Amino acid sequence: MKLWQSLTGIAALIFCGTSLAFTVQLWISMPAGLGGQVVAGATAVALELCKFSFAPLGLWLRSQGQASGYALLCLWPLLVVISIVATVGFLATHSDEQQQRSTRNSQEYQVLQQQLNSLQQQINTLNGLINTDANNGYRQRAIDTAAQLSTLEAKRTQLIEKLSTIEQTPSTHSAFSSLANTLNADPAKVQHIGFLALAIITDIVGLVALLAFNAAATVGKRSATLLQQHETVEQQPAYTAHLSEKQQELAQRIRAGEFGNEPVLRNISNDITGGYRTVKPVFDALQQAGALKRNGQGFALVQR
Numbered sequence: 001m002k003l004w005q006s007l008t009g010i011a012a013l014i015f016c017g018t019s020l021a022f023t024v025q026l027w028i029s030m031p032a033g034l035g036g037q038v039v040a041g042a043t044a045v046a047l048e049l050c051k052f053s054f055a056p057l058g059l060w061l062r063s064q065g066q067a068s069g070y071a072l073l074c075l076w077p078l079l080v081v082i083s084i085v086a087t088v089g090f091l092a093t094h095s096d097e098q099q100q101r102s103t104r105n106s107q108e109y110q111v112l113q114q115q116l117n118s119l120q121q122q123i124n125t126l127n128g129l130i131n132t133d134a135n136n137g138y139r140q141r142a143i144d145t146a147a148q149l150s151t152l153e154a155k156r157t158q159l160i161e162k163l164s165t166i167e168q169t170p171s172t173h174s175a176f177s178s179l180a181n182t183l184n185a186d187p188a189k190v191q192h193i194g195f196l197a198l199a200i201i202t203d204i205v206g207l208v209a210l211l212a213f214n215a216a217a218t219v220g221k222r223s224a225t226l227l228q229q230h231e232t233v234e235q236q237p238a239y240t241a242h243l244s245e246k247q248q249e250l251a252q253r254i255r256a257g258e259f260g261n262e263p264v265l266r267n268i269s270n271d272i273t274g275g276y277r278t279v280k281p282v283f284d285a286l287q288q289a290g291a292l293k294r295n296g297q298g299f300a301l302v303q304r
Contacts, residue, residue, distance in 0.1 A: 290302055
């Protein structure tokens, strides 16, 4: 196998494995229970395997005249689209999760979260004081404290809205953000197009590489077979070169002892189409080759 064939096979394996991993991870992330995840994962694996096999299998069945080959070739693009959509979904989901973690780890988010925690502690303290004053008959003080509580709760609401705004603000990967700035385009759209392009490259290029590797292996095997046949023809002894293919086959059968160690020309002529005219040149050629010798009125194979 040549180097470029090996490299193509390795690339096909990597691309197909990546597509399979993306699809399976997206499918198993949708169900909640373990049983549902197992079923979803098995379904994703089955769909990916069908995506890899339907194209070459459909072409082969069509070459054999089977109508089912057309059905496989019609289903194959649908499986490719499903795989591409699954890859885009996985990349988008993974990117969103990563951006959310990055946002929550940012200094601005951490400061707002600390302020919110501090306000919550103050609110809890004031609630305790209000309950104590109300129970002890200090109604006016409880009312004054409740006014302070309203102010703190308003601040808490504002902080929660800021945190929510930060979390919901659409963010994109730095590479897509830079490209969007260069193109003066919407970063979210650029990222979506980028994910779609990556998915198409992963699925389509992987499938093309797989088909190319399979075709190269088939051609190589066919070439080796033709070369072997050519060498066999070249190595064919001169004494059998004038015989037909059928006579050459008969010569091999006689030499192999299929008709016994003392083959009878008349008996073989009765069993072979063409009779004496076909068998007699074979016996003459075998005698010339030294594989057959006269034995009285008959013939005998020369033991080697």
